[in-house]
Amino acid sequence: MRKLQVQGVHHITLTGADRQTSLDFWEGVLGMPFIFDQPNLDNPDEGHLYFDPGDGRLITIFTNETRRAVHDRTPTDPGCVHHLAFAVSQATFEQAVERLDERGISHSGVKDRGFMNSIYFTEPMGLLIELASYVFEPPMGCSxxxxxxxxxxxxxxxxxxxxxxxxxxxxxxxxxxxxxxxxxxxxxxxxxx
Incomplete structure (x- = not known):
């Protein structure tokens, strides 16, 4: 028996609201470049938006013009996604509270995790998002x-x-x-x- 060795996250796909709400959040709040879109190949009633979270990998969003932002927290039952964490620089992290506040986005405030700092808030469909910033730089050649x-x-x-x-x-x-x-x-x- 042998492993199926993974080499990183290829992409994460989320169920989003309508197209514009999804664009406004993923690119307009988190700054992820919108790199392409096409129909959801498994559901002709949905669009499929592709964003670059900063490392060349993909965050993709299924959209439907009949879905609206609900702002309720997504389920956290066993097997459900609790949250997604995105890396930000210390310079950006230091501006997170101000930039979320100016949009009226409710958040956790800064959390010191020892090896990183975090701040949490929900995206328009209720998924918890974490902005995380390491408090250290690894030495050259190390991760x-x-x-x-x-x-x-x-x-x-x-x-x-x-x-x-x-x-x-x-x-x-x-x-x-x-x-x-x-x-x-x-x-x-x-x-x-």
Whole structure:
């Protein structure tokens, strides 16, 4: 028996409202370029809008001109999607509250998650959206996941409740030391003062 090894999210498709409401939210609020549309090939009564969330992958929306925004929270029963999280820069994240407030979009306010900051609000059909911004940059040649797995190991070894900035800083130091060789025979911390 062998795995079906995935290599990333190809696309996510959501059931949206009418075409204009979908365009106004996904491009007009979240800034995702609208890259193409066509009919829903499985349902001739629906359109199918394609957006780039920033990494060249796709968020697609099925639209129907008879559907209107409902603003009720989508179900969170087991098996349902709880929320979608989109990455934003720290510069954008620092403007999120102001930019949501100016549109009258209700939100959670900023949540410090230790390794990232988050803010939550619902899209027009009630799906919870998270804007997430890492509070660290991984070292050259490493991914955020590389840092997080090391930070997790440190957190567990230290008996801490959740990943904090100290775990991230120590994980980054470990990854740099592991990844980049040095001519020094002793790479330990020093105090030259």
């Amino acid at each position: 955020h996941a590389d840092v997080l797995i090391e930070a997790h190991r440190l957190r567990v070894a230290r008996g801490d409740h959740n990943i904090g900035r100290i775990h991230l800083a120590d994980a980054i130091e470990m990854l740099v030391e592991r990844r980049q060789d040095s001519l020094s025979s002793d790479r330990g911390p020093k105090n030259p003062y």
